[in-house]
Amino acid sequence: MSLIKLLEIEKNYPDGLGEFKALKKVSVSIDSGEFIAITGPSGSGKSTLLTILGVLNPPSKGQIYIDDIDVYSLSGDRQADFRQTYIGFVFQDLHLVPYLTALENVLLPLAISLYPGKEQKKMAKEVLNRVGLGDKYHRLPGKLSGGEKSRVAIARAIVNKPRIILADEPTGSLDSGTGNEIMKLFQSLNNEGITVILVTHNNENKKYVKKNFLVRDGLIEVNQKWV
Amino acid sequence: MKIETIALKHLLRSKKQFFILFASIVLSMTLAVLLFVVVDKLKTDAGNSFDEIGANILVVPETSSRDLTYESVTAHNSNNRGVFSSRDYISINTIERRDNIATVAPKILQPVSYQNLDFILAGIYFQFEKEIKKWWRIEGEWPFRENEVLLGYKIAGSLNEKNGDELLISGKSFLVTGILTEQGTEEDEIVYANIMTVQNLFGLEDKISFIEVAAYCTTCPIEEIARQISEKIPDASVIIMAEAVKTRENTIDKFASFSIVFSVVILILGFAIVSLMMITSVNHRTKEIEILRSIGYRKAHIADLILVEGAITGLLGGIAGYLIGMSGAVQTIKAIMPAASNIKWDMIPAVYAILISTLLGVLSGIIPAVKAASMEPIESIKRI
Numbered sequence: 051m052s053l054i055k056l057l058e059i060e061k062n063y064p065d066g067l068g069e070f071k072a073l074k075k076v077s078v079s080i081d082s083g084e085f086i087a088i089t090g091p092s093g094s095g096k097s098t099l100l101t102i103l104g105v106l107n108p109p110s111k112g113q114i115y116i117d118d119i120d121v122y123s124l125s126g127d128r129q130a131d132f133r134q135t136y137i138g139f140v141f142q143d144l145h146l147v148p149y150l151t152a153l154e155n156v157l158l159p160l161a162i163s164l165y166p167g168k169e170q171k172k173m174a175k176e177v178l179n180r181v182g183l184g185d186k187y188h189r190l191p192g193k194l195s196g197g198e199k200s201r202v203a204i205a206r207a208i209v210n211k212p213r214i215i216l217a218d219e220p221t222g223s224l225d226s227g228t229g230n231e232i233m234k235l236f237q238s239l240n241n242e243g244i245t246v247i248l249v250t251h252n253n254e255n256k257k258y259v260k261k262n263f264l265v266r267d268g269l270i271e272v273n274q275k276w277v
Numbered sequence: 278m279k280i281e282t283i284a285l286k287h288l289l290r291s292k293k294q295f296f297i298l299f300a301s302i303v304l305s306m307t308l309a310v311l312l313f314v315v316v317d318k319l320k321t322d323a324g325n326s327f328d329e330i331g332a333n334i335l336v337v338p339e340t341s342s343r344d345l346t347y348e349s350v351t352a353h354n355s356n357n358r359g360v361f362s363s364r365d366y367i368s369i370n371t372i373e374r375r376d377n378i379a380t381v382a383p384k385i386l387q388p389v390s391y392q393n394l395d396f397i398l399a400g401i402y403f404q405f406e407k408e409i410k411k412w413w414r415i416e417g418e419w420p421f422r423e424n425e426v427l428l429g430y431k432i433a434g435s436l437n438e439k440n441g442d443e444l445l446i447s448g449k450s451f452l453v454t455g456i457l458t459e460q461g462t463e464e465d466e467i468v469y470a471n472i473m474t475v476q477n478l479f480g481l482e483d484k485i486s487f488i489e490v491a492a493y494c495t496t497c498p499i500e501e502i503a504r505q506i507s508e509k510i511p512d513a514s515v516i517i518m519a520e521a522v523k524t525r526e527n528t529i530d531k532f533a534s535f536s537i538v539f540s541v542v543i544l545i546l547g548f549a550i551v552s553l554m555m556i557t558s559v560n561h562r563t564k565e566i567e568i569l570r571s572i573g574y575r576k577a578h579i580a581d582l583i584l585v586e587g588a589i590t591g592l593l594g595g596i597a598g599y600l601i602g603m604s605g606a607v608q609t610i611k612a613i614m615p616a617a618s619n620i621k622w623d624m625i626p627a628v629y630a631i632l633i634s635t636l637l638g639v640l641s642g643i644i645p646a647v648k649a650a651s652m653e654p655i656e657s658i659k660r661i
């Protein structure tokens with residue numbers, strides 16, 4: 051049963067006087083529980099694809115259904131609600147809110163939820179413990195290492211128990227040891243049934259993923275193996 | 278955690294930015310409070326000092342003919358013309374609004390002749406008249422003994438009397454101690470003597486022709502005082518001297534509009550400055566706002582975040598601004614009006630000041646909040 055369905059998705063960006071076709075009629079479907087790496091040369095449209103999947107970037111043409119919901123036909127508020135419940139994003143290190151501690155950053159998605167304060171804290175601490183930051187609740191991002199920041203970002207992405215995790219080059223700026231730790235974390239989340247989709251350039255990440263989308267020239271090639 | 282918590286954390290942890298916002302609100306609130314309180318004090322004192330200038334209520338008998346008149350009150354040529362009694366005059370000081378009454382000046386009028394001239398002899402309490410006729414200038418001295426008189430400017434000329442001269446009225450000899458400078462009114466034609474002397478001389482014990490009342494009316498409508506006096510003295514017409522009231526109200530109005538206009542201008546400037554600073558702040562927080570949007574914050578959540586920051590800053594700035602502004606006002610009043618009473622630190626103006634300041638913070642946050650809410654989530658992801 052497919053969780054995500056893309057039907058003839060096109061994305062054009064304005065480019066000078068004309069348009070630049072970043073994605074050209076992409077149709078693909080993703081099952082629940084998959085672990086997908088999006089790879090391809092720079093400028094091929096990987097981030098574009100990821101943001102379209104994340105209900106952040108409306109396609110120029112085509113439809114995308116997630117859990118049978120035509121997500122881009124929803125109102126702006128409902129799209130926000132959808133992101134809150136279905137999707138966890140992992141950004142690179144700079145995407146933590148600088149004036150909030152690790153714990154408070156993880157609490158961000160819960161601040162707009164109906165969970166009472168105590169419950170929120172319990173949930174946030176649980177995920178921080180899980181990513182190995184049980185002793186750094188009250189650190190500001192400026193005082194965390196690159197790997198620690200990635201962990202906080204992951205904790206923030208999963209605290210709402212989303213069904214899909216999207217990550218854009220989560221290991222891009224990390225050394226290979228730390229990168230592997232982070233990939234193992236994604237793997238264990240995937241083992242719990244969460245669908246994980248990440249953009250990566252790193253060949254080392256081959257061993258963790260189950261499927262590979264090779265984006266080239268605005269088109270997608272689906273491979274069971276990394277190419 | 279709640280959105281308010283995020284707002285508070287942002288304010289507390291970006292101290293420099295918060296301090297600048299806070300300082301602007303404190304500054305504009307301080308100025309507004311200072312100006313408002315000082316002008317309000319000036320206004321009250323101007324109102325009071327105007328009341329001290331003269332009578333603003335006239336209590337006269339209900340009927341009158343047109344013989345010899347003084348302040349439109351007729352001196353009847355019969356023997357029981359004093360319509361009011363001392364009791365009536367004392368009862369004025371028992372009205373509910375008695376605290377607003379500054380001076381009650383009763384008078385008895387008696388037509389007399391001397392050297393073939395007809396004129397009015399007015400029996401007055403000199404000490405009360407002094408209070409009520411602050412503008413009177415006298416050559417010589419105010420009388421104070423029972424046989425001393427004060428002459429109007431014209432009558433002094435007609436009778437050819439000077440200070441120290443004697444005057445024989447109805448068989449009693451009076452000593453002229455002072456002559457009133459020219460007033461251009463009936464007052465110039467009148468001879469003023471001690472009220473009790475006049476009452477005794479003409480068998481009018483306990484009788485009063487009319488009463489002038491000076492009331493402080495900055496804190497109450499003069500109409501109400503007049504009404505309360507008529508209740509106490511039913512057979513009197515109580516006349517409000519409209520001219521006096523109008524002039525006083527004009528003075529007050531000028532002061533009031535001055536302070537309101539300037540306070541409002543200062544608050545608008547504060548609003549503009551705080552708005553601009555918050556817009557700058559929002560522009561620096563683009564990335565943060567887009568992250569929040571991408572993890573499910575609605576536009577309204579983002580707007581809330583900014584508005585709450587405005588409200589918190591406004592609330593704290595209001596408290597500080599009120600305290601500083603009031604202290605400044607106390608010092609200013611001490612410096613410019615050493616004789617004035619102290620300014621009161623009341624709860625209600627404080628609450629108003631803080632409410633206005635909080636509102637100022639929220640209003641200043643509206644444009645920045647709309648701007649923040651309109652940011653699209655995609656921007657933050659673009660460069661991942």
Ligand SMILES: Nc1ncnc2c1ncn2[C@@H]1O[C@H](COP(=O)(O)OP(=O)(O)OP(=O)(O)O)[C@@H](O)[C@H]1O
Pocket residue numbers: 063064070072090091092093094095096097098099659661
């Ligand atoms: N907002 C935008 N406006 C105009 N052009 C854009 C915009 N975003 C992306 N593009 C263009 O679309 C193409 C695909 O961009 P995208 O970011 O998806 O590439 P990518 O595969 O993620 O590249 P990289 O590996 O360098 O991150 C690029 O040529 C890029 O210049």
Ligand SMILES: [Mg+2]
Pocket residue numbers: 096097098661
């Ligand atoms: Mg990219």
